[in-house]
Every structure is written in structure tokens, then in C-alpha cells.
Amino acid sequence: MVDYSVNSSVALLLVNNPPVNALSHAVRKGLADGMLKATKDTKVKAIVIAGKGRTFPAGADIREFSGPGKEPWLVPVGNGIEASGKPVVAAIHGTCLGGGLEVALFCHYRVALKSARVGFPEVAIGILPGAAGTQRLPRVTGLPVAFDMITSGRHVPAEQAKKYGIIDEIVTGDIVNAGIRYAMIMVGKSTIPRRLRAKPVPDAENVQKYADAAMAHVKRKYKGYEAPVYCVKAVRASAEKPYDLGVENEKTLFNVVGKSGQARAQQYAFFAERVVGKWEMPGGNSQTAKPIPVRSTAVIGAGTMGTGIAVCILSAGLPCYLVEQNQKFLENGLKTIKALMEGSVKLGKISPEVGQRAASLLKPTMSYDDLTGVDLVIEAVYENLELKKEIFAKLDKVCKPSTILCSNTSSIDIDRIAVATKRPEKCVGVHFFAPAYHMKLLENIYSTKTSPDTAATVMKLGKTIGKVPILVKSCQGFLANRMNTPYGTESGFLVEEGALPWEVDQVMEDFGMPMGPFKVRDLSGLDVGSKITAEIAKTLGVTLTDETRFMAGNRYSHMNTVLANMGRLGRKSGKGWYKYEKAGGKIASIDDDVITVLNNHCKKLGIERRTISSQEIIERLMYSCINEGFKILEEGIAKRPEEIDISWLYGFTFPKYLGGPMYYANQVGLGRVYDRICYYHENFPFSKHWVPSQLLRRLSEQNIPMSQWMASPGARL
Numbered sequence: 001m002v003d004y005s006v007n008s009s010v011a012l013l014l015v016n017n018p019p020v021n022a023l024s025h026a027v028r029k030g031l032a033d034g035m036l037k038a039t040k041d042t043k044v045k046a047i048v049i050a051g052k053g054r055t056f057p058a059g060a061d062i063r064e065f066s067g068p069g070k071e072p073w074l075v076p077v078g079n080g081i082e083a084s085g086k087p088v089v090a091a092i093h094g095t096c097l098g099g100g101l102e103v104a105l106f107c108h109y110r111v112a113l114k115s116a117r118v119g120f121p122e123v124a125i126g127i128l129p130g131a132a133g134t135q136r137l138p139r140v141t142g143l144p145v146a147f148d149m150i151t152s153g154r155h156v157p158a159e160q161a162k163k164y165g166i167i168d169e170i171v172t173g174d175i176v177n178a179g180i181r182y183a184m185i186m187v188g189k190s191t192i193p194r195r196l197r198a199k200p201v202p203d204a205e206n207v208q209k210y211a212d213a214a215m216a217h218v219k220r221k222y223k224g225y226e227a228p229v230y231c232v233k234a235v236r237a238s239a240e241k242p243y244d245l246g247v248e249n250e251k252t253l254f255n256v257v258g259k260s261g262q263a264r265a266q267q268y269a270f271f272a273e274r275v276v277g278k279w280e281m282p283g284g285n286s287q288t289a290k291p292i293p294v295r296s297t298a299v300i301g302a303g304t305m306g307t308g309i310a311v312c313i314l315s316a317g318l319p320c321y322l323v324e325q326n327q328k329f330l331e332n333g334l335k336t337i338k339a340l341m342e343g344s345v346k347l348g349k350i351s352p353e354v355g356q357r358a359a360s361l362l363k364p365t366m367s368y369d370d371l372t373g374v375d376l377v378i379e380a381v382y383e384n385l386e387l388k389k390e391i392f393a394k395l396d397k398v399c400k401p402s403t404i405l406c407s408n409t410s411s412i413d414i415d416r417i418a419v420a421t422k423r424p425e426k427c428v429g430v431h432f433f434a435p436a437y438h439m440k441l442l443e444n445i446y447s448t449k450t451s452p453d454t455a456a457t458v459m460k461l462g463k464t465i466g467k468v469p470i471l472v473k474s475c476q477g478f479l480a481n482r483m484n485t486p487y488g489t490e491s492g493f494l495v496e497e498g499a500l501p502w503e504v505d506q507v508m509e510d511f512g513m514p515m516g517p518f519k520v521r522d523l524s525g526l527d528v529g530s531k532i533t534a535e536i537a538k539t540l541g542v543t544l545t546d547e548t549r550f551m552a553g554n555r556y557s558h559m560n561t562v563l564a565n566m567g568r569l570g571r572k573s574g575k576g577w578y579k580y581e582k583a584g585g586k587i588a589s590i591d592d593d594v595i596t597v598l599n600n601h602c603k604k605l606g607i608e609r610r611t612i613s614s615q616e617i618i619e620r621l622m623y624s625c626i627n628e629g630f631k632i633l634e635e636g637i638a639k640r641p642e643e644i645d646i647s648w649l650y651g652f653t654f655p656k657y658l659g660g661p662m663y664y665a666n667q668v669g670l671g672r673v674y675d676r677i678c679y680y681h682e683n684f685p686f687s688k689h690w691v692p693s694q695l696l697r698r699l700s701e702q703n704i705p706m707s708q709w710m711a712s713p714g715a716r717l
């Protein structure tokens with residue numbers, strides 16, 4: 001796990017634990033043994049620690065967090081490095097993260113390739129740096145940078161890290177040779193002045209000010225998350241306690257937060273994100289399928305979704321045609337893209353160079369004939385089957401035979417679109433979530449005819465453009481929207497039965513959702529929901545009135561349309577489920593008029609309003625969706641619960657500290673969830689989303705925890 005060699009007078013400790021050189025027990029032992037050997041060998045005058053393969057150690061082995069752990073721990077190993085009288089150089093390439101950065105900070109010098117990145121991403125997996133990182137980083141960078149890096153977990157590019165003082169020199173060429181060269185220069189120099197433990201924390205007397213600002217920031221930005229709060233406490237102690245006591249304090253905090261349910265859920269989410277990359281579909285999987293190279297793209301439609309998708313593609317440095325039917329729409333689209341790209345540069349999401357390059361990569365056109373040679377086209381027009389079919393038929397005629405045709409549909413079965421072409425195996429769904437340039441989920445959908453190579457291409461494209469792609473089978477609503485539907489439906493029923501919209505929102509925000517369901521409705525516009533309902537009613541041959549309570553035998557609430565018909569369209573009209581400071585305003589406040597409308601509505605329908613507990617609100621919103629999630633698994637729409645959880649984490653901003661709805665169900669206990677679903681089914685027999693899933697029934701009756709068949713190692717942490 002650590003290869004030891006001596007090159008002239010320099011000992012090289014080369015960590016060899018693919019794929020990311022995680023600091024597993026064997027690596028820690030290898031480092032400790034290597035240090036001992038190098039210290040004893042009188043020929044050795046300096047030591048280099050580096051990583052073999054793609055990276056310097058990228059942190060502790062997260063899988064080890066579930067067990068009791070085994071000595072040597074990282075702190076004593078690090079102490080051995082720091083105490084060495086022979087200079088120790090960390091030679092960094094790839095990603096030097098978490099425990100990896102802690103090892104580097106124990107070394108006396110740090111050199112790095114320009115392409116390397118350093119950081120403390122522990123906060124993202126619900127913990128804090130546990131090997132003195134919270135005490136050593138502030139001694140190098142000062143408190144503000146240390147608070148920021150440790151609470152955000154961001155990866156810092158080598159050149160920026162050099163400015164912070166983390167890296168001593170940026171080197172070129174082979175990293176090991178560069179490390180050895182640097183170490184030879186340091187031979188004979190005293191290591192004492194390079195030991196961070198003895199350095200004071202700069203500006204320590206102002207710690208209160210920095211810590212208060214950091215705490216206020218994390219409470220606002222990472223509401224509900226425990227780890228950032230612990231990170232602030234640990235870093236703060238670096239300025240208030242002597243080094244050894246600060247390390248002790250860090251250990252205590254690490255032990256508390258490391259054992260929390262949040263940490264386990266976030267670590268599950270980390271592995272789940274990797275598991276969904278290992279997809280399967282009939283006839284192929286991520287190992288066997290071959291993505292076709294995508295060097296050129298086109299987006300059809302310059303509306304909100306089309307422009308957002310084009311921004312994702314351009315930000316990844318890919319050329320993109322933007323197709324519209326007339327000059328005005330095209331110009332509006334171009335303006336939107338320009339503004340979004342400028343915004344991304346301002347926010348630091350992309351570099352100014354990438355922003356500038358985008359202008360030359362974007363090719364506006366009104367002619368499909370320009371698309372002859374493109375490798376992949378994404379149709380992003382509004383949800384209308386006939387229009388989508390027409391576009392696919394046109395594309396099929398003009399594009400080269402190998403071009404992949406994608407539809408950014410949120411619900412239409414891909415088979416029904418693909419029939420318009422002679423290449424159904426090259427047709428696939430790519431469902432982006434609004435705003436497309438921001439939301440990380442990409443729900444890719446295969447039809448009965450999609451080939452595995454086509455699926456592999458859009459899965460790869462998803463990663464290239466910085467999304468977290470999942471692959472699901474086509475069905476009405478696919479995974480994400482189908483499973484999320486009961487969430488909205490049940491929230492509507494709850495207000496009809498007695499809860500107030502702001503009560504439901506508050507409960508769900510306390511649960512961890514960034515915005516309650518009624519604030520979301522106000523944001524998207526009540527007319528949008530109302531139009532969708534009207535379309536469904538039309539298809540079913542139902543005439544909607546204020547008194548309609550059922551559609552095709554299924555319970556239905558008309559309240560949203562009642563408000564929409566009053567001109568209460570949400571934020572845009574200044575009134576919806578809430579009232580706002582102005583049309584287009586953002587500050588929601590309680591509106592007594594809504595209570596009156598609700599009371600009248602209930603009176604008309606003969607519904608007696610009652611008090612509804614927070615527990616019932618959570619159960620009805622979450623368990624109804626979880627039940628649907630199990631049906632989605634039963635039908636093979638998703639292969640694994642991880643796909644479902646990832647779709648909620650990145651498509652609906654479900655709190656990572658709960659892992660995702662399926663992980664959450666497992667934590668609650670599948671037996672309990674199933675029993676409550678049966679209870680609600682008995683009480684609300686006219687809602688088909690309460691018909692219990694057979695898969696859930698089986699798991700619950702046989703007492704099989706979901707973690708047994710989840711693929712993520714995190715499920716068992």
C-alpha cells in the first residue's frame with residue numbers, strides 16, 4: 001500500500017492504494033513504517049510522500065468509518081512525520097483532500113502540480129477534518145480562509161492554495177521527480193521552523209469576530225446541517241487553545257458528529273452518487289456499452305429550458321447550435337444565454353475564459369440543414385407530443401445516421417416520440433430540471449428501443465456538463481415527476497382537511513426541504529398547475545367545477561384552480577397561496593383572504609376542517625411518495641433505490657442529511673412506513689397513491705431492511 005524506495009539520498013513513500021489512494025489502515029501503517037525506515041537509514045537525508053497513479057491521497061477511506069477502526073491513527077502517523085529531523089516534502093498531484101491534506105500539512109514542505117486541487121471536503125459527508133486539519137490549516141492560512149475552506153469543503157486549485165500559503169511551490173513535469181528535486185534542495189535544513197504545531201494562529205485575538213461571522217454564515221447557508229456547525233467550533237478552538245488541546249477538542253467533536261445519523265446519511269449519499277453511474281438496462285450496462293464521442297451539439301428551442309441546457313453545454317466547452325423558428329425568438333434566446341453566462345462568470349462557476357469562448361461556440365440558426373453533421377441534438381420545446389414528433393421526424397431526415405436524438409421531456413413516453421424516426425435506437429430522453437443551468441440532476445430515459453450505446457452517450461454527456469446523471473426506464477412521468485406527484489397532491493388535500501398552507505410549508509421546511517410545497521406553487525405559478533389539471537380533465541372527459549372532488553375515481557382538490565381563477569397566480573401576480581410585497585415579489589406573508597377562500601371552499605364541499613399534526617403532514621407527504629418509489633422499483637423503472645434518492649437530492653433539493661426518501665424510509669423502518677401507508681389507504685381509499693406497494697409489503701413482512709439490497713456501501717455504514 002505504500003511503496004518504499006530510496007533515490008540517491010531521498011526516501012520516497014509512494015502511496016499505492018487505487019483508485020484514490022485513500023488512507024486506509026494499511027496505508028497509515030505503510031506511512032508509519034516508511035517514516036521509521038527512512039529515519040533510521042543514515043543514507044537518507046530527506047523524504048518525499050507522494051501518490052501513485054491519478055492522485056495524492058484523497059482522504060480517509062470512508063468505508064472504514066463504519067467499523068471500530070484500527071491503529072495507527074492518522075494523528076500519530078502525522079506527528080511522526082512532523083517530528084522528523086529530515087525534511088519531509090509532500091509532492092501533490094490530482095486531489096489532495098481531507099486526511100490527504102492533513103498528511104501534507106504534517107509535512108515540512110508542500111509542492112504541487114498546477115492541475116492539483118486541495119481541500120477539506122469532510123463537511124460534505126457530515127463530518128469534520130479529524131487529523132488536526134482544523135488546527136493546522138488556520139496556522140497556515142489564517143482564520144477567515146480556514147473557516148471558509150473547512151465549512152464549504154471546496155476544492156482549491158493549486159495556484160490559489162499557494163496564495164493561501166498551503167503550497168510552497170508549483171512544480172512541473174513528473175510530480176515524484178519534482179518532489180525529489182525539491183527535497184534535495186531542503187537537505188540539511190532544520191525542520192523545526194517548519195513544524196506547524198509551534199506556529200501561532202495569525203490574528204487569533206479576533207477569533208470571536210471571525211467565528212461569529214462563520215457561524216452565522218453556515219446557519220443561513222447550510223440550514224439543518226450539523227457538520228458545518230461542528231467545523232466552526234473546531235476551527236475556533238485553534239485560536240483559543242494550545243495546539244494539543246485543540247487537537248483533543250477536534251477529536252471529541254469528530255467522535256460526536258462522526259456517529260450522527262446525518263453523517264451516515266451523507267456518506268450513503270456520497271456512495272449512492274457513484275452507484276448510479278454503474279447503470280444497467282436490457283441488453284447492456286455501463287461496463288459493456290460504448291458512448292459515441294460528442295464533439296458537436298444542437299439544442300432545439302430557445303425558451304427557458306433550451307437556453308438553460310445550451311448554457312450547460314457551452315460551459316463545458318462544447319460547440320452548440322441553437323435552433324429557433326424565427327429571428328425574434330432566437331435573439332431573445334441569445335440574450336438569455338449571454339446573461340446567464342455572464343452571471344456564471346460573476347459567481348465564479350466558470351472562468352472568464354470559458355465565458356468568452358462560449359460566444360464562439362454558440363451557433364444560432366433557423367435552419368435544420370445546419371445540423372447535418374452534429375453528434376447529438378436535444379429537443380427542448382414545450383410538452384406537446386405532436387410538436388416533438390414533428391421535430392424528431394425533421395431531425396431524422398437532416399442529421400447524419402449516427403446522430404443521437406434526445407428529448408428534454410418531463411413526462412412523455414420516449415417510445416411515442418421515437419416512432420417518428422427511423423432510428424428509435426438512437427432516441428433517448430434527457431430530462432433537465434429547472435433551472436437547467438443550476439439543478440444537478442439529469443434524468444436520462446431509455447425507451448423499449450434505445451440502445452445501450454445511446455444511453456451510455458447521454459450518461460457520459462451528463463458528467464461532461466457537470467450533472468449527476470441517472471438512467472431510468474420510460475413511463476408516464478418517469479422516475480422523478482411520477483414519484484413527486486403525491487407530494488403535491490397530498491399537500492392540497494391537507495389544506496382542504498384543515499391545515500393552513502403556511503403550516504404545511506413550515507413543517508416541510510423544518511423537515512429539511514428548502515421551500516414548502518405552497519411556496520413552490522407560488523413560485524412556479526398557480527396557472528401552470530391549473531392548466532395541467534385542465535388538460536388531464538379534458539383527456540378524461542371530466543368537466544371541472546368548484547365542486548369537483550374526483551377525477552376518474554381518484555380524489556382531486558380544486559383549490560389551486562379556485563385561487564388561480566381569482567387571478568391569484570403566485571409570486572408573479574403578487575398573490576397566490578401567500579401574498580407578496582408586490583407583483584414579482586419574493587417576500588411571502590400570510591394572507592387572511594386565503595383562509596376565507598379555504599373555509600368557503602370546504603363549506604361548499606361539506607368538509608369539516610380539523611387540526612392536523614406535523615407528524616401527519618410529514619407522513620402524508622413523504623410516505624405517499626415513498627410508496628410510489630417502491631412501485632417504481634417493482635416495475636423496474638429504476639433499478640435501485642439509489643437512483644430514486646439521487647433524483648430527490650439533486651432534482652428536488654431533498655436534504656442530503658436525510659440521505660433521500662428511500663434511505664429515510666429505511667431509517668424510519670419499512671414496517672412502520674408500510675403500516676402507516678395501510679392506515680392512510682384505509683382512511684383515504686380514493687387516492688391510488690395510497691394503494692400499498694407489494695414490494696414494500698414483502699420487505700416489511702419479511703423484515704428485510706432496504707440496506708440489504710442497496711448497492712451503495714454507504715447504506716450499510
Ligand SMILES: CCCCCCCC/C=C\C=C\CC(=O)SCCNC(=O)CCNC(=O)[C@H](O)C(C)(C)COP(=O)(O)OP(=O)(O)OC[C@H]1O[C@@H](n2cnc3c(N)ncnc32)[C@H](O)[C@@H]1OP(=O)(O)O
Nearest residue numbers: 022058059060061062068069074097098099121130131274
Ligand atoms: C471509527 C473509525 C474512525 C476511522 C478513522 C478516523 C480518522 C480520522 C482522521 C482523519 C479523517 C479524515 C477524514 C477524511 O479524510 S474523509 C474523506 C475526505 N475525502 C473525500 O471526501 C473525498 C471523496 N472523494 C471524492 O471527492 C472523489 O472521489 C475524488 C477524489 C474527487 C475523485 O473523483 P472521481 O475521479 O470522479 O472519482 P470517483 O468519485 O468516481 O471515485 C472513484 C472511486 O473511489 C471511491 N472513493 C473516492 N473517495 C473515497 C474515499 N475517501 N473513501 C473510499 N472510497 C472512495 C469511489 O467510491 C469510487 O469507487 P467506485 O469506483 O467503487 O464507485
